[in-house]
Amino acid sequence: NAGVTQTPKFRVLKTGQSMTLLCAQDMNHEYMYWYRQDPGMGLRLIHYSVGEGTTAKGEVPDGYNVSRLKKQNFLLGLESAAPSQTSVYFCASSYSFISPFARDSGFAGANVLTFGAGSRLTVL
Amino acid sequence: QQQVKQSPQSLIVQKGGISIINCAYENTAFDYFPWYQQFPGKGPALLIAIRPDVSEKKEGRFTISFNKSAKQFSLHIMDSQPGDSATYFCAASASGGYQKVTFGIGTKLQVIP
Numbered sequence: 556n557a558g559v560t561q562t563p564k565f566r567v568l569k570t571g572q573s574m575t576l577l578c579a580q581d582m583n584h585e586y587m588y589w590y591r592q593d594p595g596m597g598l599r600l601i602h603y604s605v606g607e608g609t610t611a612k613g614e615v616p617d618g619y620n621v622s623r624l625k626k627q628n629f630l631l632g633l634e635s636a637a638p639s640q641t642s643v644y645f646c647a648s649s650y651s652f653i654s655p656f657a658r659d660s661g662f663a664g665a666n667v668l669t670f671g672a673g674s675r676l677t678v679l
Numbered sequence: 680q681q682q683v684k685q686s687p688q689s690l691i692v693q694k695g696g697i698s699i700i701n702c703a704y705e706n707t708a709f710d711y712f713p714w715y716q717q718f719p720g721k722g723p724a725l726l727i728a729i730r731p732d733v734s735e736k737k738e739g740r741f742t743i744s745f746n747k748s749a750k751q752f753s754l755h756i757m758d759s760q761p762g763d764s765a766t767y768f769c770a771a772s773a774s775g776g777y778q779k780v781t782f783g784i785g786t787k788l789q790v791i792p
Contacts, residue, residue: 559722595688597784598723598768613779645722666772666780667713670722 557581559671561646567677568636576631576674578646586649587629588613588668589621591642598645604629636678646671682706683771685783692790698756700786702769705750709771714743714754715782717766726767727754759790 559580568574578587588603590613600613602621610621618640620632629648633640647668684703692698704712713728729736729743729752736743742755756763769783 595784597685598782600779647722666711666774666778667725667728668715668723668780670715670724672720672722 559646559648559669561644561671561674563674564672565675567679568633569679570637572636572678573632573634574636574676575633576644576646576676578629578631578648578671580627580629580646580648580669582648582650582669583626584648584650584669585626586666587623588647588649589619589629589631590645590647591615592645592673593642601631601644633676636676638678640676641678642676644674644676646674682781683769683783685769685786687786688784689787690789692756692759692788694759694761694790694792696759696790698754698759698763698788698790700754700767700769700788701751702753702771702783703749703751704771704781706771706773706781707750708773709781710774711772712743712745712752713770713780714741715768715770717768717785719765723766723768756788759788761790761792764788764790 562577589601590598599615604610604623607626622630647670649666649668682705714726715723716726717723727738727741731747740757745752767786770780772778772780
């Protein structure tokens with residue numbers, strides 16, 4: 556199993572350009588997330604999805620859009636990139652609390668995240 | 680509003696020493712406290728986790744100590760090794776349905792030979 560795969564791994568954009576980050580997971584997880592990681596700021600949630608066709612805003616959603624047309628994919632879009640969006644972006648997924656995997660782990664009801672390797676975005 | 684406060688932000692420990700990272704939370708609804716480990720260029724990965732019904736959980740050289748009354752928990756790395764050099768995030772969430780995972784700010788640990 557590949558787990559969570561993010562593409563691209565690196566990208567340089569000019570201010571005002573648009574792009575899409577793709578996240579794919581092969582674990583049949585219900586929940587998917589996009590985080591950004593910045594020095595001294597930890598991991599901040601941008602958007603998340605609790606199922607195919609649903610999305611919701613996280614802590615820092617401005618300037619980003621997301622879509623989850625298929626259960627295994629979660630796309631993060633930047634319509635007009637800004638230098639403030641220079642960051643490392645991480646996708647994550649998790650099984651729902653009712654999943655048998657949650658019960659077997661001994662943490663029934665817990666939200667155990669599996670992260671991708673990250674996508675480093677630089678906006679000039 | 681930082682619901683999970685983590686300290687220190689950086690830590691240098693001699694090989695063989697004990698690394699200690701502390702976290703404090705505010706939300707009493709939290710009942711799941713994981714620690715994630717992140718190596719340079721990689722995504723965070725679950726290292727160890729604890730529920731508040733126990734005061735300590737140990738997995739190899741890694742131990743979580745939990746103080747429910749003080750709303751604090753900590754990660755202890757015994758016999759720290761250079762291979763433990765990474766960024767460590769504490770986190771907390773409640774259970775049931777979709778529950779947001781709140782992360783601490785992260786601690787960059789460097790274990791020197």
